[in-house]
Amino acid sequence: MGTTMVRKQIYIPRRQEIFIRRISEMRGVSEGEVIRQAIEREISRELPGTTLEAAAAWDQLMRFVEERKQAVGTGEPYRWNREEIYEERASRWTRTSQE
Numbered sequence: 001m002g003t004t005m006v007r008k009q010i011y012i013p014r015r016q017e018i019f020i021r022r023i024s025e026m027r028g029v030s031e032g033e034v035i036r037q038a039i040e041r042e043i044s045r046e047l048p049g050t051t052l053e054a055a056a057a058w059d060q061l062m063r064f065v066e067e068r069k070q071a072v073g074t075g076e077p078y079r080w081n082r083e084e085i086y087e088e089r090a091s092r093w094t095r096t097s098q099e
Helices: 014-027 031-046 054-071 082-098
Strands: none
């Protein structure tokens, strides 16, 4: 999306306002961003070719996966256990609360 924004004032039913607010809170974005995303989805549906076709999107994803596989070190799986993870997380909490 471009950086130039145009202000539009619209009227929507109260029900839509409530849903937009809920979606905004769930996604952690502004209500305006929720509306912009909905407009983009609608435009994509009406104007084919504005988004990647499914096959092109899949190819792009697979290229990304291959690049990530190349970037990883030994290829050995990361070994961990639940207790180590909990201990590390707990140490962050206690460190934060003591500061």
